[in-house]
Amino acid sequence: MNTPPRFTRAGLLWLLTIPAVFLFSLYAFSTTEFYDLSLEDIIAIPLNSGRLLSEMIPPDPTILPKLLPAIVETLQMSLVGTVFGVLASLPLGILAARNLSPHPLFYGAARLLIGIARTVPDLVWAIFFVIIVGLGPLAGALTLFVDTIGFAGRFFAEAMEEVDPQPGEALRAIGMGRSGLFFTAILPAALPSFINTSLYSLERAVGSSVILGLVGAGGIGMMLEDSITWLNYDQAATMVFVIFLMLVFVERISSAHRLGIIDGGGMSTLPTQHMPKRFTLPSPAVIMATLVVVLLFLYSLSALRLHGTLEDILLGIQRIFVQMYPPGMDRLVPVSKALLQTFSMAWIGNLIGLPLSLVLAVLAARNTSPHPLVYSMVRAVITFFRTTPSLIWAIFLLSVVGLGPRTGAITLVIATIGFCGRFFAEAIEEVHREPGEALLSLGASGTGIVCSAVLPAALPSFINTALFNLEHTTRSSAVLGIVGAGGIGIELIVSIQTFHYDEAATIMGLVLLMVLAVERFCTLVRRTLITT
Amino acid sequence: MHESTLTVDSTDCALWSEERARAADATVHLRVDGLCKSWDKGEPVLDKISFSIQKGQTLALIGHNGSGKSTLLRCCLRLIEPSSGSVYLIDREITGVPRRRVRDVCARVGFIFQRHNLVPRLSVLSNVLHGAQARKQGPRVWYQSLASREDREQAMHCLDRVGLAHLAARRADKLSGGESQRVAVARALMQEPQMLMADEPVASLDPQAGEEVMELFLSLQEEEGLTIFFVSHNLEHALRYAERIIALRSGLIVLDTRASLENEAGLRSLFL
Numbered sequence: 193m194n195t196p197p198r199f200t201r202a203g204l205l206w207l208l209t210i211p212a213v214f215l216f217s218l219y220a221f222s223t224t225e226f227y228d229l230s231l232e233d234i235i236a237i238p239l240n241s242g243r244l245l246s247e248m249i250p251p252d253p254t255i256l257p258k259l260l261p262a263i264v265e266t267l268q269m270s271l272v273g274t275v276f277g278v279l280a281s282l283p284l285g286i287l288a289a290r291n292l293s294p295h296p297l298f299y300g301a302a303r304l305l306i307g308i309a310r311t312v313p314d315l316v317w318a319i320f321f322v323i324i325v326g327l328g329p330l331a332g333a334l335t336l337f338v339d340t341i342g343f344a345g346r347f348f349a350e351a352m353e354e355v356d357p358q359p360g361e362a363l364r365a366i367g368m369g370r371s372g373l374f375f376t377a378i379l380p381a382a383l384p385s386f387i388n389t390s391l392y393s394l395e396r397a398v399g400s401s402v403i404l405g406l407v408g409a410g411g412i413g414m415m416l417e418d419s420i421t422w423l424n425y426d427q428a429a430t431m432v433f434v435i436f437l438m439l440v441f442v443e444r445i446s447s448a449h450r451l452g453i454i455d456g457g458g459m460s461t462l463p464t465q466h467m468p469k470r471f472t473l474p475s476p477a478v479i480m481a482t483l484v485v486v487l488l489f490l491y492s493l494s495a496l497r498l499h500g501t502l503e504d505i506l507l508g509i510q511r512i513f514v515q516m517y518p519p520g521m522d523r524l525v526p527v528s529k530a531l532l533q534t535f536s537m538a539w540i541g542n543l544i545g546l547p548l549s550l551v552l553a554v555l556a557a558r559n560t561s562p563h564p565l566v567y568s569m570v571r572a573v574i575t576f577f578r579t580t581p582s583l584i585w586a587i588f589l590l591s592v593v594g595l596g597p598r599t600g601a602i603t604l605v606i607a608t609i610g611f612c613g614r615f616f617a618e619a620i621e622e623v624h625r626e627p628g629e630a631l632l633s634l635g636a637s638g639t640g641i642v643c644s645a646v647l648p649a650a651l652p653s654f655i656n657t658a659l660f661n662l663e664h665t666t667r668s669s670a671v672l673g674i675v676g677a678g679g680i681g682i683e684l685i686v687s688i689q690t691f692h693y694d695e696a697a698t699i700m701g702l703v704l705l706m707v708l709a710v711e712r713f714c715t716l717v718r719r720t721l722i723t724t
Numbered sequence: 725m726h727e728s729t730l731t732v733d734s735t736d737c738a739l740w741s742e743e744r745a746r747a748a749d750a751t752v753h754l755r756v757d758g759l760c761k762s763w764d765k766g767e768p769v770l771d772k773i774s775f776s777i778q779k780g781q782t783l784a785l786i787g788h789n790g791s792g793k794s795t796l797l798r799c800c801l802r803l804i805e806p807s808s809g810s811v812y813l814i815d816r817e818i819t820g821v822p823r824r825r826v827r828d829v830c831a832r833v834g835f836i837f838q839r840h841n842l843v844p845r846l847s848v849l850s851n852v853l854h855g856a857q858a859r860k861q862g863p864r865v866w867y868q869s870l871a872s873r874e875d876r877e878q879a880m881h882c883l884d885r886v887g888l889a890h891l892a893a894r895r896a897d898k899l900s901g902g903e904s905q906r907v908a909v910a911r912a913l914m915q916e917p918q919m920l921m922a923d924e925p926v927a928s929l930d931p932q933a934g935e936e937v938m939e940l941f942l943s944l945q946e947e948e949g950l951t952i953f954f955v956s957h958n959l960e961h962a963l964r965y966a967e968r969i970i971a972l973r974s975g976l977i978v979l980d981t982r983a984s985l986e987n988e989a990g991l992r993s994l995f996l
Contacts, residue, residue: 195880196849196893198869630841630908633801634915635831636857644854644866645843652845 205720217543220536224597224678233594240592248429255419255427259412259434266411266438268492269332269404270397275489276333277340277397278390284341285348292352292374306349310342311707312700314400315583315671315681318409319688324508329410330496336397336404344393351385352378391446398442402435403583406674407685420587432584439579445481512693519701520694527683527695531702534679535710537597537672538665541604546658549609553616559628560620560642574617578610582668586677597678604665604672611661619653620646655721659714666710670703751779752812753919753951754800759809761795761975769795771975772809777968779918782945782952784966784983786959786991791972793955794838797923800953801830814918831858834912836922836954841908844897848888848907851896852879855914882910886940902933909940920944922954926961934958938965959991 199207221227286292287302317338321331360377368376405413412435419427552570554560561567586603593599627645636644647654673681680699687695755776762768769792777783787793798804800811802818810819813833818826834855842851849868856865856875863870868879883889886906891899899907905925912920920941926934942965944950956962962969963983971979971994979994 194889194892195876196847196868626837626839626841627843629803630835630837630911631854631857633803633830633833633835634855634858634912635827635829636854637827637861640857640861640866643863644846644850644857648843648845 217539220539220543223533223536224540224601226540226598226601229598237592244425244588244591247423247425250426251429251433252424252426253430255430256434259415259431262405262412262415263434263438265329265495266332266401266405266413267398267442267488268495269329269410270336270394270401271485271489271492272333272496273336273401274340274390274394274397277337278344278393280337281341281344281348282386284345285352286374288345288349289352291355291357292370292378294370302345302349306342306345307708308342308704309338310346311667311704313667313671313681313703314339315403315407315674316684316688316700318404318407319685320512322408323512323688324505327408327410332401332404332409332411333496335409336401339400340393340397343396344389347389348382348386351382351389354385355381395439395443395446398439399579399581402439403581406583416584417587432580435581435584436576436579440575443579448481515691515693516697518694519697520692521698523683523695524698527680527699527702530673530680530683531706533597534600534669534673534681534703535666535706537600537679538604538662538669540601541608541665541669542658542662544601545605545608546612546661548605549612549616550654552609552613553620554642556613556617557620559623559625560646562638570613571617574610574613576610577606578614580610582607582672583675586672586675590676595676595678600669600672600677600679603677604669607665607668608661611664612657615657616650616654619650619657622653623649652721655718659718663707663711663714666707670707752776753779753781753814754953755812756796756800757810757812759796759799759811760807761792761799761804762807768807769975770799770806773972773975773977774809775970775977775980777951777953779951780945780949781968782941782966783954783968783970784962785953785955785970785972786957786962786994787972792975793972794923796972797921797953797955800921801833801835802826803835831915832918834909834915834917834920836905836908836912836920836925838924838927842896842899842904842911844895846896847892848883848894848896848899849876849879849892851907852882852892852910852914855879855882855911858915858917879910879914882913883907885913886910900933901929902936905929905933905937906940909937909944913944917950919951919953922952924955924957927957934961941965959988962991963988 284302284306287294287298288306290299293299293302314335318331318335321334325331325334355378359381360373363373363377401411401413402416403413405411405415406417408414412431416428416431416435419425419431552574555562555566556570556574558567561570582603585606586599589599589602593602623646627649628641631641631645669679669681670684671681673679673683674685676682680703684696684699684703687693687699757774759770759773760768761770773796785793785796795804799806800813802811802823806819810817812818813826813829816826816829818829843854847868850866853865853868853871853875856871856879860875864872865875868876871879880889880892883892886909888903888906888910891903891907896904896907905928922941925941926937929937938961941952941954945952952966954966963986966983969979969981969983969986969991970977971991973994979991
């Protein structure tokens with residue numbers, strides 16, 4: 193009778209990884225200036241928070257009438273950007289799906305295009321588009337178009353790659369062609385995932401559109417920045433609250449829509465005894481919602497106007513790209529340091545944020561929460577953290593923690609809790625209840641059940657979410673510098689705004705490399721840890 | 725049909741009460757008194773159920789789908805809260821007190837589910853080790869890699885009892901149905917139980933694996949003197965492996981008899 197070893201080989205790999213991670217974390221804490229925190233700084237944090245809150249409360253409602261047009265503009269930008277982005281993502285996604293791409297060359301090109309769209313931060317796209325098409329919502333819509341391609345293109349391709357190949361094989365065996373295969377085997381199977389991704393793209397776009405105003409690309413962000421610059425915190429508080437409501441509203445609409453389309457209506461099973469109808473009508477609610485979206489989209493299109501001629505735009509594009517080449521190498525060393533600081537911010541954000549998310553998720557999951565009141569309160573906190581965009585958090589934290597990468601890192605802790613808190617909680621809720629019931633029957637404690645039955649079962653989802661969050665926060669960390677929260681963002685913005693496009697090209701190239709390296713690392717970890 | 729059932733029932737109850745009188749000093753491991761359960765104030769699923777099981781006895785509970793068997797079994801451990809009535813388990817009444825106060829009694833009862841209910845991504849050894857949560861708390865009984873040497877050895881011993889020591893390092897979701905169910909039995913043994921309850925333990929197994937699991941129960945009863953209370957759809961199993969059979973219909977006990985007095989045809993008539 194051989195007792196198995198305590199640790200498997202994968203476990204040993206872990207043991208070797210932990211010291212490396214530990215050492216890098218120590219470095220990250222130092223580069224994000226956490227060690228420089230003096231006692232006075234720490235004491236100042238609650239004092240500053242109190243002062244800020246006292247200036248924000250009560251919020252100033254007189255600004256509300258002025259906010260309405262800005263909100264409408266924000267939603268218009270998001271809708272137009274998302275709809276066109278999703279439409280463009282479909283063909284791109286097909287080219288970028290390994291099982292559908294007609295040629296490795298197309299595959300590589302589509303992946304690269306999607307990769308660039310995704311890795312260059314939205315705020316940087318916005319700056320370019322503002323330079324090309326001028327200030328206003330059109331620049332915002334174009335930014336969200338590119339941003340949606342980066343997000344939806346990737347997930348469309350992945351959804352099509354993950355479709356079970358067997359039905360397709362059966363159809364190929366009876367001689368079906370490539371397009372037939374796509375429409376009969378792949379599209380129907382990937383459709384629910386497409387719908388999910390598209391709706392989530394819209395939520396994301398509304399979230400990003402709020403901050404695009406910071407660089408003049410339209411929407412409510414411009415007003416928010418004004419009020420914070422002029423220290424009108426009571427007005428800023430009103431705006432943050434309105435933004436929060438708007439984002440929650442969009443999230444609710446999208447999740448209602450998701451349920452309506454995916455679970456009900458059009459895709460229900462058909463009666464088997466009678467000849468099925470050619471078409472089954474979706475529920476009236478789904479039809480209405482779709483109509484409303486289409487009408488809103490058409491209305492939004494009319495609001496976006498192009499200033500200047502097409503020739504000016506082409507000239508603008510040409511000017512930027514010509515000046516980008518060759519990339520400037522003069523400031524490679526300081527820029528690389530700033531890049532490392534940027535990643536350190538993301539790393540600290542995850543290092544502190546992930547354990548906190550896990551604890552909050554256990555409290556915010558219906559099946560593990562100790563009390564309904566705790567459940568609702570923690571859910572509300574997580575929603576608030578998630579829906580308020582990182583840059584807005586950064587702006588507020590600046591006046592509490594001060595300028596520098598520390599603020600960036602804390603901002604990303606909040607972003608991590610907002611994102612992982614939600615998806616960890618969902619993963620916990622999806623765990624089968626039977627193993628927990630078995631442990632309950634033998635008298636295990638609540639903690640015992642959560643730790644030995646629920647968490648191990650949810651582990652693959654946790655790892656996926658955490659890795660996705662690491663990718664996501666790495667991207668976000670690159671723009672936090674724009675408001676002074678540390679990292680490479682400030683270098684990038686300054687180089688673009690002072691027309692040093694060659695330097696901007698270097699920085700963007702490095703950011704691209706960093707994000708791609710992190711994504712590659714995450715893919716590797718995912719493959720090593722999640723064995724089926 | 726009903727008539728014949730009732731005849732068997734009444735004759736048998738007489739015999740049973742004689743025997744009960746003789747064994748008056750034997751310890752009762754489970755006593756259920758006037759147990760009722762209804763969902764959302766609807767029709768009762770269980771209606772004033774009363775019976776008891778002596779220490780070391782093997783009892784089979786049979787009945788239609790939806791007759792309340794699984795609910796009754798779960799109420800006996802308060803995995804489902806009874807609407808009224810009392811349950812006396814091993815040495816204490818477990819109804820009417822906060823659930824956490826009865827954890828240590830439940831800990832002495834192993835429960836085998838229809839589907840093994842193992843934690844899928846953990847190793848077989850970790851799953852067996854979970855049985856020790858009946859007696860201990862903390863991370864050392866959550867994962868085999870953190871467990872004490874004694875606990876690891878005991879878990880291996882339990883696995884050996886069910887003939888699966890060679891699979892200790894395998895992940896629980898890589899086992900066959902029969903193997904999983906035997907691991908679930910090993911987990912129950914790790915509790916050092918005085919009683920085993922099983923809810924259709926062989927329902928999702930092929931006949932061969934089902935026989936093996938039932939044989940395992942029989943050997944545990946013989947060697948360790950465990951009290952065994954199992955729900956089964958398989959009348960042949962009920963007759964062969966149980967000393968006593970209780971049948972439920974629409975939430976009522978319609979038969980309580982010694983297995984040796986019954987035959988399959990007689991029992992089958994209950995299902996018509």
